[in-house]
Amino acid sequence: MWGYVGRRLxxxxxxxxxxxxxxxxxxxxxxxxxxxAILPVDASKEQIEDTKRAYGxxxxxxxxxxxxxGRVVQGDLGKSIxxxxxxxLDVRDSLANSLVLAVSSSLLAFGAGIALGxxxxxxxxxALDKLASAIAVIGVSVPHYWAxxxxxxxxxxxxxxxxxxxxxxxGGLVGYLRHMALPTIALALIPxxxxxxxTRSAALDILNQEFVLALRxxxxxxxxxxxxxxxxxxxxIITVLGLQFGFQLGGSVLVEAVFSWPGTGYLLNLAIFxxxxxxxxxxxxxxATFFVLLNLLVDVLQTYIDPRIARx
Numbered sequence: 001m002w003g004y005v006g007r008r009l010x011x012x013x014x015x016x017x018x019x020x021x022x023x024x025x026x027x028x029x030x031x032x033x034x035x036x037a038i039l040p041v042d043a044s045k046e047q048i049e050d051t052k053r054a055y056g057x058x059x060x061x062x063x064x065x066x067x068x069x070g071r072v073v074q075g076d077l078g079k080s081i082x083x084x085x086x087x088x089l090d091v092r093d094s095l096a097n098s099l100v101l102a103v104s105s106s107l108l109a110f111g112a113g114i115a116l117g118x119x120x121x122x123x124x125x126x127a128l129d130k131l132a133s134a135i136a137v138i139g140v141s142v143p144h145y146w147a148x149x150x151x152x153x154x155x156x157x158x159x160x161x162x163x164x165x166x167x168x169x170x171g172g173l174v175g176y177l178r179h180m181a182l183p184t185i186a187l188a189l190i191p192x193x194x195x196x197x198x199t200r201s202a203a204l205d206i207l208n209q210e211f212v213l214a215l216r217x218x219x220x221x222x223x224x225x226x227x228x229x230x231x232x233x234x235x236x237i238i239t240v241l242g243l244q245f246g247f248q249l250g251g252s253v254l255v256e257a258v259f260s261w262p263g264t265g266y267l268l269n270l271a272i273f274x275x276x277x278x279x280x281x282x283x284x285x286x287x288a289t290f291f292v293l294l295n296l297l298v299d300v301l302q303t304y305i306d307p308r309i310a311r312x
Contacts, residue, residue, distance in 0.1 A: 117199025
């Protein structure tokens with residue numbers, strides 16, 4: 001098992017290096033001039049050249065990449081063009097808020113999705129199966145941002161139960177939880193539907209295998225059969241859980257924009273409009289790193305649950 005983990009760790013290094021190249025290239029190849037965000041419209045040519053030299057934009061792209069990568073390895077993501085603040089500080093603060101939102105929405109989506117999927121699988125073609133499948137289809141079909149707007153209209157505007165924007169902690173923990181309630185629900189809908197459908201499919205696949213039929217023929221208790229099915233379906237379900245958590249962390253741009261939630265998605269949205277290249281690079285690289293490490297963790301968990309995976 002440890003040999004398998006070591007191989008996966010070695011594979012993560014070129015993956016992260018490739019991600020850094022893609023992030024750097026995409027940001028620099030995008031249209032627009034980042035210098036225009038910090039200089040007045042009537043700036044002289046000398047001012048423009050001095051500013052480019054100060055930020056290293058006067059060097060060839062390969063040289064810029066190598067210098068940027070050297071700083072990143074040391075934990076320096078540069079300074080924001082718009083705010084002159086260290087990017088690592090902005091990313092740290094926003095990442096903490098995004099992690100809170102991703103964890104809360106993932107717990108809601110994972111718990112409800114797995115429960116619905118297993119209920120549907122063990123009650124195939126019955127009313128519970130149809131109800132769970134309908135909820136899963138609705139969850140997958142509803143866009144995050146649209147669900148967020150509807151939740152704001154109902155619970156904030158009409159009922160005035162929950163705040164619509166921000167992440168204020170003036171009311172302590174209860175106030176913070178009230179602010180994160182609506183974005184959590186909006187962000188949980190799509191992964192809930194995906195996980196419910198994958199869980200149902202994986203459980204049905206195991207239920208139709210011969211060893212389960214043999215267990216039932218021997219009169220094994222329903223709870224024991226359920227345990228065997230869940231254990232054998234777990235590797236496939238865990239893979240989807242890991243991917244969905246990564247999407248929750250990196251794919252919440254629209255939800256955070258709708259609710260003005262100060263996370264990485266909101267910061268990324270601001271950086272795009274401000275053409276703040278250091279912030280764009282820093283946020284995307286950090287999210288890509290989390291995604292790679294999360295996949296590594298999922299592979300390790302799969303190997304722990306089913307040691308046969310490490311042999312391949």
